Amino acid sequence: MRELLLSVRPILSSVMTNLGIKEEEWFDLLDSSTDSSFADIAMPCHSLSKKLKKSPMQIADEILEGVGEDLCDFCTLSSINGFLNFSANSKWLNECLQNHILDQRLGVSLDEQRTIVVDYSSPNVAKHMHVGHLRSTVIGDSLVRMLTYKGHNVVRENHIGDWGTPFGMLIEHLIDVNGNDTINNVDLAIFYRDAREKFDSNVDFADRSRERVVKMQSNDPDSIYYWQMLVDQSLVHFNEVYQMMGVLLNNNDIAGESKYESLLSEVVEKLEEAGLLHESQGAQVVFPEGWYNREGNPLPLIIRKADGGYNYATSDLACIIDRVQNVGATDFLYVVGAEQSQHFAMVFEVARKAGFMNKKITATHVPFGLVMGTDGKKLASRTGGAVHLKDLLMEAIERANSIIAEKNPSLSNDERNEIAxxxxxxAIKYADLSTDRNNNYTFDWEKMLSFDGNTAPYLQYAHARICSIFSKANIDRKDVQRAIISVSDEREISLAKAILSFPEYLDKAIVSNSPHKLATQLHSLAQAFGTFYEFCPVISSETDIFESRLALCDLTARTLEQGLNLLGIEAPKKM
RNA sequence: GGGCGUGUAGCAUAGCCUGGAUAAUGCACUGGCCUCCUAAGCCAGGGACCGCGGGUUCGAAUCCUGCCGCGCCCGCCA
Structure with a gap:
């Protein structure tokens, strides 16, 4: 109830001044109520007690008296146990809803535009996307959608693993198995496994592979040709998965490690210039302050390995330079697992020390926990390997399909397949996005597809029911946007408040990079609608109520659809 | 050993940043509701020493501190 608070504050201000209470003493006290059954916003007066030498009850009563009728356009006021409670009244709610329904953005304001790079997904070339890429892809995509909606210039970056020593063996294997120019329809998992097996068992092959790495890194055209073939084939696979998932990433977002290859020596030079580079056991390293290893010695960030190769810290630093200089980015979000927290903390520190990032630029690691199986261990396939993402997605769709077939047999095959x-x-995305990303989460088919509780299907169902009301009433959604909205029933009021809270919770989700805060609010909205639906008939009501409730339905549906869309989830019109 | 994260009803979680009232939600459980807009729903009910101990405060799930459990990370993979 941010809007109510903003409306109430100025009017309360003069009353508080008259009572001798300074702004800084009460501004923070006035906030959302902890319990919505008491009020929408509340002010506990206990802390004022000492200074005013009055009981909290007395203070609350005096403020109440001082306000008199001044807030009657907004809310009703009451005082109990030293709390001053403000409950939005119908008049105010109606006005808000009336503005809201004409607003294409549902009350969501635009932020001052920043250029924000979101680094997410990051699969490896010549490997299948697996469950380890799921959370980064889902969370990252949601953040991209939310930030874009708030008006930012969002740059998606898919930092694919497309460079490094494994490519020697992959290229050699590619040459071995395929003399001609095409590798269509190759199973990447088998291809990688075979290459690895040959590398481990065949000395000649291993030697060739090492030589190939050197060739590739010196941009030998033949090597690059085969390398490109591997990359292209992988992109086909990535794009297939992204399309299946409805993720925004495409080829324009690819920013592989190879892209930064040519900048790596520059990173070393710059660190050298900044006086940060040290030699340690043959490697060139930086020692960021405050980090120690098991033995209590300073912990290095390895910039250049003893064998002359670079590793990912260097690439990350090169990437930061590129983003500042070429992308003009002001904020970086790294949607990467929590196990890399230390790595990013060190990289950011070094980047700042070396002057790659100034103070105006923010770099944020957005970590997340593991995907666990129902057995309580990290999710794995039956054979113990990583679960392929494509298989996981297909299973989700199949499972949904058979449930829908059972629940709603009247749908055509095409409809059912699309809805499935x-x-x-x-279901998969919502299961991931509906809890705090820092926690590990359990991948449980039963739960996410149960269509009960805090799940995607529950929210989608609420949306579908609303669409159904409109088709039943044979009314165009746009036509209700001119209706006069008037809420009076307690369920209408609850629904109205849930609708109006959407912008506030979206902002909360964005500032903490936590999509679950939006998801939680959407679930509350769907719940409020569920109750409204049972107790407040729409179609059979008198004209005024009919139109007003239809407008509430429209607002609910639009909010659900928009909210789900920001989580990367589609809302079918039928289920 | 150090660092980061985490611990809230039988289970899964929100709330913790920014302290406030009877700790919220879902699953599961018990009972009720379809001649009525999709019952994939709704209503009611039981169920919690918020990991444990100290401290700060008028007031602590929330802040500080010390323990304990779990997860991840701690030198040339990314």
């Missing part, structure tokens, strides 16, 4: 896709993919 939205539900299955939505």
């Amino acid at each position: 896709r939205m539900l299955g993919i939505g």
Whole structure:
């Protein structure tokens, strides 16, 4: 109830001044109520007690008296146990809703535009996307959508693993198995495994592979040709998965490690110039302050390995330079697992020390926990390997399909298949996005597809029911946007408040990079609608109420659809 | 050993940043509701020493501190 608070504050101000209470003493006290059954916003007066030498009850009563009728356009006031409670009244709610329904953005304001790079997904070339890429892809995509909606210039970056020593063996294997120019329809998992096996068992092959790495890194055209072939084939696979998932990433977002290859020596030079580079056991390293290893010695960030190769810290630093100089980015978000927290903390520190990033630029690691199986261990396939993402997505869609077939047999095959896709993919994404990303989360088919509780299908169902009301009433959604909205029933009021809270929770989700804060609010909205739906008939009501409730339905549906969209989830019109 | 994260009903979680009232939600459980807009729903009910101990405060799930459990990370993989 941010809007109510902003409306109330100025009017309360003069009353508080008259009572001798300074702004800084009460501004923070006035906030959302901890319990919505008491009020929408509340002010505990206990801390004022000492200074005013009055009981909290007395203070609350005096403020109440001082306000008199001044807030009657906004809310009703009451005082109990030293709390001053403000509950939005229908008049104020109606006005807000009236503005809201004409607003395409549903009350969501635009932020001052920043250029924000979101680094997410990051699969490896010549390997299948697996469950380890799921969370980064889902969370990152949601952050991209939310930030874009708030008006930012969002640059998606998919930092694919497309460079490094494994490519020697992959290229040699590619040459071995395929003399001609095409590698279509190759199973990447088998291809990689075979190459690895040959590398481990065949000395000649291993030697060739090492030589190939050197050739590739010196941009030998033949090597690059085969390398490109591997990359292209992998992109086909990545794009297939992204499309299936409804993720925004495409080839324009690819920013592989190879892109930064040519900048690596420059990174070393700059660190050298900054006087940060040290030699340690043959490697060139930086020692960021405050980090120690197990033995208590300073912990290095390795810039250049003893064998002359670079590793990922160097690439990350090169990437930062590129983003500042070429992308003009002001903020970086790294949607990468929590196990890399230390790595990023060190990289950011070094980048700042070396002057790659000034104070105006923010770099934020957005970590997340593991995907666990129902057995309580890290999710793995039956054979113990990583679960392929494509298989996971297909299973979700299949499972959703059979549930829908059972629940709603009247749908055509095409309809059912389309809805199954939205539900299955939505279920996986929502399961990931509906809890705090820092926690590990358990991948549980039963739960995410149960269509009960805090799940995507529950929210989608609420949306579908609203669409159904409109088709039943045979009314165009746009036509209700001119309706006069008037809420009076307690369920209408609850629904109205849930609708109006959307912008506030979206902002909360964005400032903490926590999509679950939005998800939680959407679930509350769907719940409020569920109750409204049971107790407040729409179609059979008198004209005024009919139109007003239809408008509430429209607002609810638009908010759900927009909210789900910001989580990367589609909302079918039928289920 | 050090660092980061985490611990809230049988289970899964929100709330913790920014202290406030009877700790919220879902699953599961118990009972009720379809001649009525999709029952994939709704209503009601039981169920919690918020990991443990100290401290700060008028007031602590929330802040500080010390323990304990779990997860991850700690030198040339990314």
